[in-house]
Amino acid sequence: MVTVQQVNTESKSEVKRFIKIHFDLYRNCPQWVPPLLIDCEVQLNKKKHPFYEHSDADFFIAEKDGKDAGRIAILENRHFNQYHKTKNAQFYLFDSVDDQEVAEALFAKAFEWSRERNLDTVVGPKGFSSFDGYGIQVEGFENRQVMNMMNYNYSYYPKLVEHLGFEKEVDFISCYLGSSFHLPERVHRIAERIQARGTLKVIQFNTKKELKQYAQRIGKLYNDTFINNWEYYPLTEREIKYVLDTILLIADPKLIKLILDGEKVVGFLFGFPDLSAAMQRAKGRLLPFGIFDIMTEGARTEWISLNGAGVLPEYQGKGGNALLYVEMENTLRNYHFKHADLTQVAETARNMRSDLINVGGKPYKNHRVYKKFIG
Numbered sequence: 497m498v499t500v501q502q503v504n505t506e507s508k509s510e511v512k513r514f515i516k517i518h519f520d521l522y523r524n525c526p527q528w529v530p531p532l533l534i535d536c537e538v539q540l541n542k543k544k545h546p547f548y549e550h551s552d553a554d555f556f557i558a559e560k561d562g563k564d565a566g567r568i569a570i571l572e573n574r575h576f577n578q579y580h581k582t583k584n585a586q587f588y589l590f591d592s593v594d595d596q597e598v599a600e601a602l603f604a605k606a607f608e609w610s611r612e613r614n615l616d617t618v619v620g621p622k623g624f625s626s627f628d629g630y631g632i633q634v635e636g637f638e639n640r641q642v643m644n645m646m647n648y649n650y651s652y653y654p655k656l657v658e659h660l661g662f663e664k665e666v667d668f669i670s671c672y673l674g675s676s677f678h679l680p681e682r683v684h685r686i687a688e689r690i691q692a693r694g695t696l697k698v699i700q701f702n703t704k705k706e707l708k709q710y711a712q713r714i715g716k717l718y719n720d721t722f723i724n725n726w727e728y729y730p731l732t733e734r735e736i737k738y739v740l741d742t743i744l745l746i747a748d749p750k751l752i753k754l755i756l757d758g759e760k761v762v763g764f765l766f767g768f769p770d771l772s773a774a775m776q777r778a779k780g781r782l783l784p785f786g787i788f789d790i791m792t793e794g795a796r797t798e799w800i801s802l803n804g805a806g807v808l809p810e811y812q813g814k815g816g817n818a819l820l821y822v823e824m825e826n827t828l829r830n831y832h833f834k835h836a837d838l839t840q841v842a843e844t845a846r847n848m849r850s851d852l853i854n855v856g857g858k859p860y861k862n863h864r865v866y867k868k869f870i871g
Contacts, residue, residue, distance in 0.1 A: 498565070498601040503555040505540045514540065514555055517567045518591050519780065528648050529641040529772045533780040539569075539589075539624060546734035547624040550575050555589070556605050558598045566592035566599065570606040571624070572613055576729040585610035587620035588628070591649075592656060599656040607870050619665055619867045621647060626727050627739050630668045630840060631863030632657065639861060642801045642837045643746075643772050646670065646863060654864070662866035666726050667843045671857030673802075673836035679825050680856065686818035696816055697756050698823040701749035710754065711740045713761045721763075721806040726844045746771065748794060750830075753823050755807065755816050763807035765820040767828075770799035770837070798832065803839035 503510045515536045522528040540555060542548040551574045558566040569589040577584055587606055592598045603618075610618055621631055629646040632653045641648035646668075690696050701707045715736035722728040731739070743766070751767030774793035778786030802824070807816045838857045 498558055498560045498597050500556050500558050500601050500605045502605075503540070503557060505542055505555065511537060511540050513564065514557055514567055517557065517564050518589070520564075521591055521593070522648075525648075525650075527637065527640045529643055529775050530778070530780040531644050532775070532778075532782065534782065535644070536780075545624060546732060546738050547571075547573075549734060550732065553588075553624075554609060556602060558592070558602050560593075560595065560598055565595060566590075566602050568602040568606055570609045570618075571622075572610075572615060573729070575732075579729040583614065583616045585613070585615040585618045586622040587618055588623045590621060590632075590653075590657075592653075594650070594652045594656075596656060596659055600660060603657075603660055610870060616871055617867055617869050618662075619865060622727070622865060625731065625735060625739060626722075627742075629863070630727065630842075631865045634667075634862050634864045636670070636861035640772055642670075642770055642799070642803075642839060643768070643775060645768075645801055645803050645839050646861070657866050660868065662868045665865045665867040668840040668863045668865070669843060669859045670840050670861040670863075671838040672860040673838060673857050674834075678856075679821055683818045684822055686815045687822040690815040690819050695757060696762070696811075696814075696819060698819055699754045699756055700823075700827075701752055704744060704747065704749055707747065707749045707752055708744065710761065711737075711744070714754070714764060715740060717761050717764060717808070718806070721808055724809060726842050746794075750827055751800070751824070753820050753827075755811075755820060757811070762811045763816045763820060764804065765802065765824055766804035767824060768801045768803060769794035769833075770797050770801050772799070773797065798834040799837065800828070800831070800833045800835070801837045801839050803837075 503514050505511060515533065519530060538545050547553070551572055553569055553571040555569050556567065557564055567589060568587055571586040571588060573586055576582070585606070590602070592602065606618060623629065629644065631647065633647060633649050634654050637651050715731070718736065719730050746768055748767070748769055751769070753765040754761050755763035771790050771793045774790040777789055805817070805820065840863060
């Protein structure tokens with residue numbers, strides 16, 4: 497028999513129990529990268545996470561035969577629904593043993609929660625912001641997760657949700673780029689033409705202090721860039737600060753590229769050293785040694801994640817993306833990276849998907865966002 501109970505997010509022991517389900521389920525999985533426990537706790541903290549300033553979420557645990565067997569979060573992102581004129585609920589943090597009964601019990605509670613709020617469609621996995629990673633992985637299970645910029649799950653997860661009537665909403669493809677980092681000559685020619693015109697230029701950073709001076713402008717750029725994307729809704733100032741503060745913790749300033757038209761920031765490309773190996777060793781804990789190991793992993797890792805690229809809609813198709821990628825290629829010559837992950841681009845973002853293929857990226861992971869109409 498399966499029972500489901502709601503997590504009291506004011507209770508530290510219940511919050512830890514919810515988080516522990518995920519850690520127990522994947523403890524022996526070599527592809528899994530443990531999230532930081534402190535980040536997990538903030539997601540359930542309705543007084544700290546900026547998502548709760550405009551929206552709501554609840555969390556549930558499934559127990560079978562006296563043991564915790566699964567969990568789920570169900571969210572109402574009111575800003576997204578207002579922007580898109582939808583009545584969606586979002587499921588997230590779904591984990592389960594390979595047991596359809598457990599999955600059905602968890603989603604039954606999620607559906608009940610959604611209907612109580614007059615929501616008619618459940619979509620997910622989809623988290624507290626566009627930076628949480630999307631979807632259930634459906635391809636590329638043999639590859640290690642890249643930090644927490646995307647989700648990892650066992651191969652039976654798609655079966656569990658599809659059996660419940662969920663259908664594909666959108667796929668997020670990640671591409672692999674090998675050690676050469678040599679862009680096609682055509683891309684270089686485009687970048688050379690843009691540089692010759694002198695209208696667009698790429699700004700480089702050497703220190704985090706320099707980068708912080710552009711933080712607010714980067715946040716505004718994000719809100720103005722992705723207005724046509726499937727997942728977009730305008731982030732609040734607090735949400736932008738929360739994301740940028742997180743990015744600045746792990747950022748190598750030399751791997752952050754911005755395009756300027758005069759003094760106006762019109763495009764960006766973010767690169768991050770992949771700290772996954774150190775995060776696996778830390779097992780979610782920063783203390784006593786985890787934080788030092790994680791912060792020094794950037795000098796050891798052979799992987800880089802190119803996660804976050806965009807150009808303002810009115811500047812798309814004018815060669816800005818080529819300029820960004822060529823500048824990143826030049827920078828990477830001074831690094832020891834052998835592998836690049838071009839992380840999670842929605843199939844609906846056709847221009848960016850085309851760019852990834854043009855620079856030599858080969859699709860190697862696929863994460864699928866599902867939806868189900870519940871009436």
